[in-house]
Amino acid sequence: MKRLLIASTSTLHESGYLEYLRQDLAQLFSGCKQILFIPYARPGGISEDAYTEKAQVFFKSLGILLKGIHTFKDPIKAIEEAEGFFTGGGNTFLLVKQLYQHQVLEPLRNAIFDGTPYLGTSAGSNICGVTMQTTNDMPIVYPPSFKTLGVVPFNINPHYLDPDPNSNHMGETRETRIKEFHTQNSLPVIGLREGSWLDVQGESIILRGNLSARIFKQSKTPFELDSGLKIDLTLA
Amino acid sequence: MKRLLIASTSTLHESGYLEYLRQDLAQLFSGCKQILFIPYARPGGISEDAYTEKAQVFFKSLGILLKGIHTFKDPIKAIEEAEGFFTGGGNTFLLVKQLYQHQVLEPLRNAIFDGTPYLGTSAGSNICGVTMQTTNDMPIVYPPSFKTLGVVPFNINPHYLDPDPNSNHMGETRETRIKEFHTQNSLPVIGLREGSWLDVQGESIILRGNLSARIFKQSKTPFELDSGLKIDLTLA
Numbered sequence: 001m002k003r004l005l006i007a008s009t010s011t012l013h014e015s016g017y018l019e020y021l022r023q024d025l026a027q028l029f030s031g032c033k034q035i036l037f038i039p040y041a042r043p044g045g046i047s048e049d050a051y052t053e054k055a056q057v058f059f060k061s062l063g064i065l066l067k068g069i070h071t072f073k074d075p076i077k078a079i080e081e082a083e084g085f086f087t088g089g090g091n092t093f094l095l096v097k098q099l100y101q102h103q104v105l106e107p108l109r110n111a112i113f114d115g116t117p118y119l120g121t122s123a124g125s126n127i128c129g130v131t132m133q134t135t136n137d138m139p140i141v142y143p144p145s146f147k148t149l150g151v152v153p154f155n156i157n158p159h160y161l162d163p164d165p166n167s168n169h170m171g172e173t174r175e176t177r178i179k180e181f182h183t184q185n186s187l188p189v190i191g192l193r194e195g196s197w198l199d200v201q202g203e204s205i206i207l208r209g210n211l212s213a214r215i216f217k218q219s220k221t222p223f224e225l226d227s228g229l230k231i232d233l234t235l236a
Numbered sequence: 237m238k239r240l241l242i243a244s245t246s247t248l249h250e251s252g253y254l255e256y257l258r259q260d261l262a263q264l265f266s267g268c269k270q271i272l273f274i275p276y277a278r279p280g281g282i283s284e285d286a287y288t289e290k291a292q293v294f295f296k297s298l299g300i301l302l303k304g305i306h307t308f309k310d311p312i313k314a315i316e317e318a319e320g321f322f323t324g325g326g327n328t329f330l331l332v333k334q335l336y337q338h339q340v341l342e343p344l345r346n347a348i349f350d351g352t353p354y355l356g357t358s359a360g361s362n363i364c365g366v367t368m369q370t371t372n373d374m375p376i377v378y379p380p381s382f383k384t385l386g387v388v389p390f391n392i393n394p395h396y397l398d399p400d401p402n403s404n405h406m407g408e409t410r411e412t413r414i415k416e417f418h419t420q421n422s423l424p425v426i427g428l429r430e431g432s433w434l435d436v437q438g439e440s441i442i443l444r445g446n447l448s449a450r451i452f453k454q455s456k457t458p459f460e461l462d463s464g465l466k467i468d469l470t471l472a
Contacts, residue, residue: 045419171395183281
């Protein structure tokens with residue numbers, strides 16, 4: 001049975017790294033002694049080692065050892081033998097390019113479907129969707145495909161941001177960008193606000209956190225989904 | 237001699253479409269009776285016809301007929317015979333995918349180098365850079381390459397937005413995104429704020445408008461370039 005925690009962000013304003021998810025993560029990874037960290041997205045360009053150290057500090061406080069996939073000689077084997085996964089945020093293009101390059105996308109998908117628990121934040125959540133095409137990130141590298149894990153039957157927009165009624169900025173709002181996505185694609189999109197996450201247990205997907213999420217379907221008016229509610233699979 | 241006006245945005249807050257550029261456009265396109273419009277980026281998903289009509293209204297007021305490239309049977313011939321070009325904003329991925337699909341990227345580049353005047357706004361400006369990899373847009377389609385016109389020897393970030401010191405949002409700032417670009421690429425990037433444009437005459441590139449631009453070079457601290465100044469080609 002699939003078990004995932006798919007979070008909009010790793011960090012809430014004025015809170016420590018992953019702190020707001022502490023209880024849920026203790027539960028998700030209960031029984032795990034060691035988990036595998038995928039630092040490929042490298043936020044702000046930090047090194048994979050530095051990123052792994054940051055994540056290690058948090059997981060150590062849960063009594064869990066965290067190891068970076070980049071330290072394994074055989075990353076596919078590392079995926080297959082992992083007790084749990086955490087894919088951190090950063091640049092989604094960089095993350096996806098490397099998942100393809102190291103040929104770990106398919107093994108990771110299989111392990112998740114086999115029930116190995118998975119935590120994603122930001123870019124690490126974006127890749128849980130069918131494609132990465134609702135990322136907010138810059139295309140700093142060219143991945144061989146935009147297809148991602150597809151462990152949920154829709155796309156995810158992390159760090160979802162409501163239009164600012166006071167802004168004079170003429171760049172596209174997030175809602176406009178997702179509308180543009182739907183001129184070319186039929187997949188539903190969930191705009192996950194910071195502080196929200198998806199709690200996936202098998203076929204059940206429940207929205208968690210204090211806020212509602214915004215659901216976008218092709219040719220439909222976007223609507224809000226309240227926290228605590230199941231995400232209806234007719235979305236797909 | 238190349239002649240381009242490469243603008244961050246088509247429209248300033250509380251001003252009409254292209255109005256702030258009226259005088260400069262009259263000069264850029266002086267002598268042109270008809271110009272070719274490239275509406276492929278389709279902002280907000282509007283149709284190519286509707287987008288063309290919008291641009292037609294403005295250019296009619298300059299006494300210039302504007303025709304959409306999508307109305308020509310042979311788009312390559314339309315490019316080769318054009319007296320001037322305007323590529324409007326919208327989604328850069330969609331724009332670039334279609335430039336490749338219709339095989340007009342190379343003919344357009346040749347025409348610009350031969351001196352046919354070119355106006356770009358937003359996505360239409362982004363493609364003047366060496367690659368489209370500093371776009372802000374969502375990857376709603378998968379183009380065959382990120383390589384673009386390269387009529388200036390650097391990359392452009394349109395709608396450049398300064399970090400908001402009052403924001404609690406944890407998504408990456410524009411500066412962080414460009415920093416991530418520079419972990420993978422060595423091309424300089426110009427962050428063009430709304431109301432700014434590049435005035436290109438042959439090898440001379442001058443920043444115009446009321447604001448400064450922000451220049452990002454790999455492994456260097458970003459700095460401001462004042463309006464009215466030439467952009468030094470050692471940038472490349």
